[in-house]
Amino acid sequence: MSKISFRMRLLVIFWVVIILAQWLPIQYFGRTLRRDILDEEQNKAVQQLQLVCRLMNQQKGFADTEHFNRWLTELGKQLNLRITYMASGGEVIADSQVPFADIPNMENHANRPEIIAARSQEVGTSIRFSGTVDRELFYVARSVEGIGAVPNGVVRLATPFSPIRERLEQLSHVLYGLMALMLLATALLSEFLTRRLRHAMQPLSRVAEAIGKGDFSQRVRAVSLRELTPMADSLNRMAELIQTHVQSITTQKRQLEAILNGMQEGVMLLDSGCRIHTVNQALRNMVPSITHIIGRRPLEVIMSPELQDACNRVLRDDTDVGLVHSLQIALEWQRVYDVNIVRVQDQHEGLGA
Known part of the structure; x- marks a missing residue:
């Protein structure tokens, strides 16, 4: 309804x-x-x-x-x-x-x-x-x-x-006719007020829609109704705060990516479902033949059942948060890698290890 x-x-x-x-x-x-x-x-x-x-x-x-x-x-x-x-x-x-x-x-x-x-x-x-x-x-x-x-x-x-x-x-018709005219006048008045309010709300709607699409630079410059000024100010402050937070998160993400990509060791971040969430450039260089790494299981990228089993055990055990699990795995060309697995304590965005 x-x-x-x-x-x-x-x-x-x-x-x-x-x-x-x-x-x-x-x-x-x-x-x-x-x-x-x-x-x-x-x-x-x-x-x-x-x-x-x-x-x-x-x-x-x-x-x-x-x-x-x-x-x-x-x-x-x-x-x-x-x-x-x-x-x-x-x-x-x-x-x-x-x-x-x-x-x-x-x-x-x-x-x-x-x-x-x-x-x-x-x-x-x-x-x-x-x-x-x-x-x-x-x-x-x-x-x-x-x-x-x-x-x-x-x-x-x-x-x-x-x-x-x-x-x-005739008197009754005149009296009820006056009431009918007043009802009609109020209908026209309500239509006028509704259209005026709709027109006044358009700048706010455009800014809210832009924020929803990720454009946080839009602002409400002016409103035609003074009563909507507090709402416009609140919307502008919200856009500024969101823009500030997004810029801060973006900066932190870029800094983290720079740190990870600057490391010689390969780094792999898993989600709670034991699928790859993020990797650094060093790990990509270890498996140059695999272009799409994100979303795969570790076994699909690094052909090591021992690594997959270790990741599964770490994610299943909730008591080992913060503990380092170390193992060595041997890959092709007789290369041996030291692997350290740590359960992520703060599981934001569903991250696991």
């Missing part, structure tokens, strides 16, 4: 901060604005209801309920409202959007929430779906005294709730 990139981590952090910092305020202000919109619509409907009540009181009287229904229908058209009048028991007396002949067939409205509220307080309100006009309406109702042939009852106004809902949905 691949690890999450730095850019994605930065983006997630930004989004979490924005959601925590903006989502709760947006929810709070959104609810506040919704409540204000509903209060505004309610106040507007109450004012219209008061206007209807004043116009009713200005009438001298109605000969019958049919006359009252015609007047209510005309008033509803002028105000673009649905106006319903119910008797105290909930029977519908008149409705501006229902023909007078169909009014007796209408349901009793005594159990409607706004009617119940209007009986116990000055104004009753509710938002619900109307089966009569087949849409959602905002209702306000108020108890009034009868006029002429119209008995005491409750007058109710109904306005379409869809425009109010559209305003609320």
Whole structure:
């Protein structure tokens, strides 16, 4: 499973901060604005209801309920409202959007929430779906005294709730749109910061790659972000120390090679697996016919089983570290060589004897 990139981590952090910092305020202000919109619509409907009540009181009287229904229908058209009048028991007396002949067939409205509220307080309100006009309406109702042939009852106004809902949905779209824009802005910001950081890291990456390839002379000359200066300084110091150590090791190696090559005696250095690690020039001169010596066993270079057996014994015995094991071996042309074998005490790089 691949690890999450730095850019994605930065983006997630930004989004979490924005959601925590903006989502709760947006929810709070959104609810506040919704409540204000509903209060505004309610106040507007109450004012219209008061206007209807004043116009009713200005009438001298109605000969019958049919006359009252015609007047209510005309008033509803002028105000673009649905106006319903119910008797105290909930029977519908008149409705501006229902023909007078169909009014007796209408349901009793005594159990409607706004009617119940209007009986116990000055104004009753509710938002619900109307089966009569087949849409959602905002209702306000108020108890009034009868006029002429119209008995005491409750007058109710109904306005379409869809425009109010559209305003609320538009408000929600605006608020969530702002949040979406902020999330998009943070995504662009994280991309910009990531690219800037990647660009600032390039000099450090080049120097680190050069050090890995063995070029210790490279240095970080300048960085575009001040925050990366300590890292650049540390990388430069590390390169200097490595270069110093490598130069010291190289010098010591050359000095050792010079000493070994200056000796008349042949010197052979074995690893822990009893294979040749290093030889000096004098030993190479002893076996000029063998060009590739490194990595071979002593028996493959110097045809002496006694030498091979002695080397094996020295490497197997851990208690003889530092002790000199001497023997003589006879080679071709009746040459006899004195051989000294010493187990290496400090076994760096897997060296044995």
